[in-house]
Amino acid sequence: MEIVYGHNGQKVSLEDLRWFFAKSKVSISLAVTEYSSFLDSLKEESFLSEEESLELQADTKSVHRIVYDCLCCIEEKHLLLQNFFWHLLQKPMRKKYPDLKPIYKEYKEGKYRKSALVTADDIDKDLIIFTQDKVKICLAVTDLFPFVHGLQDLTILSEIESLKLQADRRPVSRVIYECLSLIEKKDMKLSIVFEYIFQECYLKLYPGLQEILQEPGEEQVELFTGxxxxxxxxxxxxxxxxxxxxxxxxxxxxxxxxxxxxxxxxxxxxxxxxxxxxxxxxxxxxxxxxxxxxxxxxxxxxxxxxxxxxxxxxxxxxxxxxxxxxxxxxxxxxxxxxxxxxxxxxxxxxxxxxxxxxxxxxGPAPKRALHKLPSVTGLPEKRPLAAGPSEIKTVIKIYKCDYGHCRRAFSNLSKFKAHKSKHKDKGKDPIWQPVSRP
Known part of the structure; x- marks a missing residue:
């Protein structure tokens, strides 16, 4: 195992430092707000050639996408990554691009790779949470870039899977759902996926992810049991x-x-x-x-x-x-x-x-009912069960006439009695039955 040096001479395996670089590519590309001076500084430090710098600056993509392509170009070279991080995370760069500070903090604390042990119970719990949150995540993420690209960087998705998803012409939310379904089928630690999805740069880019984190954890639903x-x-x-x-x-x-x-x-x-x-x-x-x-x-x-x-x-x-x-x-x-x-x-x-x-x-709540229902305190005031004109119109017709072929139903007792009197001369009283279907 090849050893390199991280922050302040820390000994780090080259594999872990490469993983940290792959993990940070999206965060760095979202932190850099303009690319011209950024590319020039990399060119001065020989991380990019003049030709590569000009080619990137001639690109018509967004700023974040150009910076991401620049980092991919650097990743393909056999450069000393510790030198790159030293240049990127020095004080003037952090002052110019404040969103680099979380990356600097992780690098300084030596969090190059999360190596916490994961038990079988944790895996089962992560799978339940992941299954529940798939729909929420796919609606919160509004762009394929950089979400899908970052998953490929961490080898959570293969290059072929990533390219297929990027070529998918369906709505973004549908493609992201397909992406999460692919991940769910893989035999991997979902804690790494959670760490990637809910990193700080994504919480800022996609506010809907912040709402998912703020939701209560697993709770048994009690209102509708029985x-x-x-x-x-x-x-x-x-x-x-x-x-x-x-x-x-x-x-x-x-x-x-x-x-x-x-x-x-x-x-x-x-x-x-x-x-x-x-x-x-x-x-x-x-x-x-x-x-x-x-x-x-x-x-x-x-x-x-x-x-x-x-x-x-x-x-x-x-x-x-x-x-x-x-x-x-x-x-x-x-x-x-x-x-x-x-x-x-x-x-x-x-x-x-x-x-x-x-x-x-x-009786107890079902195991699969893990979402929390809003509680209603006290008895609400009397109101029609039908909603207003701007809401859903649902009227309960609980009085049903069963005379002959008559199948009329009423929600008003007085109207039902008036209808009932029309059948009296015909020798058979209508029978009241509750409606079985709306």
Whole structure:
């Protein structure tokens, strides 16, 4: 193993110093804000030839891309990297390019390579976190450069994989998701990937990554547990909720892919839904029905109403408030007297304090439901279950006429009684049944 000298004469293996250079290429290219004087200084120190310097300055790419290409050119040469870092991280350069300071700090402290031991439990935990955050990361990263290029520098991606991703003409978020899926299939330490993705330069370049770091860690969702034990009224309410979810999201990517990542949809089901030519709302509704048939309603609600999707699709917040209101009111089927006109739900008079507790007391939360739901304190004021004109319109028609071929349904009791009187002379009273589908 070849030994070289790092900061203040530290003995470092050449392999580790090369790894540190590869790891720092993206950070350096984002820290340098103008390339002309930067290239001239490298030329004076013989890191670049005059021809290479002129060729780079004639490039029409962005400043960061030109600096990155310059570093790639230096990497291909058999130069003393300690001399390069000494030139790059001296005080005048740090003063001119302040974002070089984090790199200087790591170099000074000898953090050339992270060699912490990783246990099997850590690997499993990292995989769970990585699976959950794939969708969030792919939406936060808005450019292929330098994200994909840095992964190639660290050999996380091969050169062929990197070139294929760069040639992909799909939206950036879709390509980044494909990139993360490739990494997920590799037998490697995801802690290195996390360290790369959430480094300081990327947190500044992509603010969405900062929001992911600020989110709470793994937590069991409690609000929707025990849904299968709810009354028929609550089951009918969820049927209406499914329609509202499809209207609120109305995008196949990344929603369906996220459901596959957490195990709610199989690979075949995902591909089948993606190949479906029907309108997006119908495809999403079919996906929700598939999950409901598997009795994974709790995990589905935990995923759909996580803080990330509520921020991405604000109408989901309205739907969540209606669900919280209905869950807190009662778990039994409401009588005709408890349904007020225009879809208002009245609070029962004999209600006790224990009835307002969340349904988590019916059983433990599912293992896959790892997203946190916003809690609602206290009973909300009475309001229609249908949202306003600018929100998702979901009206619960709980009174259904079953006379002959009549299939009309009403949310207003008085209108239902008026309709009922029209059938009296025909010898058969209409039968009230709750609606099974929206």
């Amino acid at each position: 849904w299968k034990n709810c009354s028929e009224y609550m089951q009918n309410l969820f049927q209406v909720t499914k329609t509202g979810i499809c209207q609120a999201i109305n995008e196949r990517f990344p929603f369906l892919y996220g459901l596959h990542d957490i195990g709610l949809l199989s690979r075949i089901e995902l591909l089948t839904l993606q190949a479906d030519k029907r309108p997006t709302k119908e495809v999403l509704y079919k996906a929700l029905c598939l999950i409901e048939q598997k009795n994974d309603t709790e995990a589905l609600c935990a995923y759909v109403f996580c803080e990330f999707y509520i921020k991405l699709f604000p109408p989901l917040k309205v739907i969540l408030q209606r669900l919280n209101e209905a869950i807190m009111l009662d778990k039994s089927l409401p009588s005709a007297g408890s349904i007020a006109p225009h879809g208002h739900i009245k609070k029962s008079k004999d209600r006790t304090a224990d009835n307002s507790k969340p349904l988590s007391q019916n």
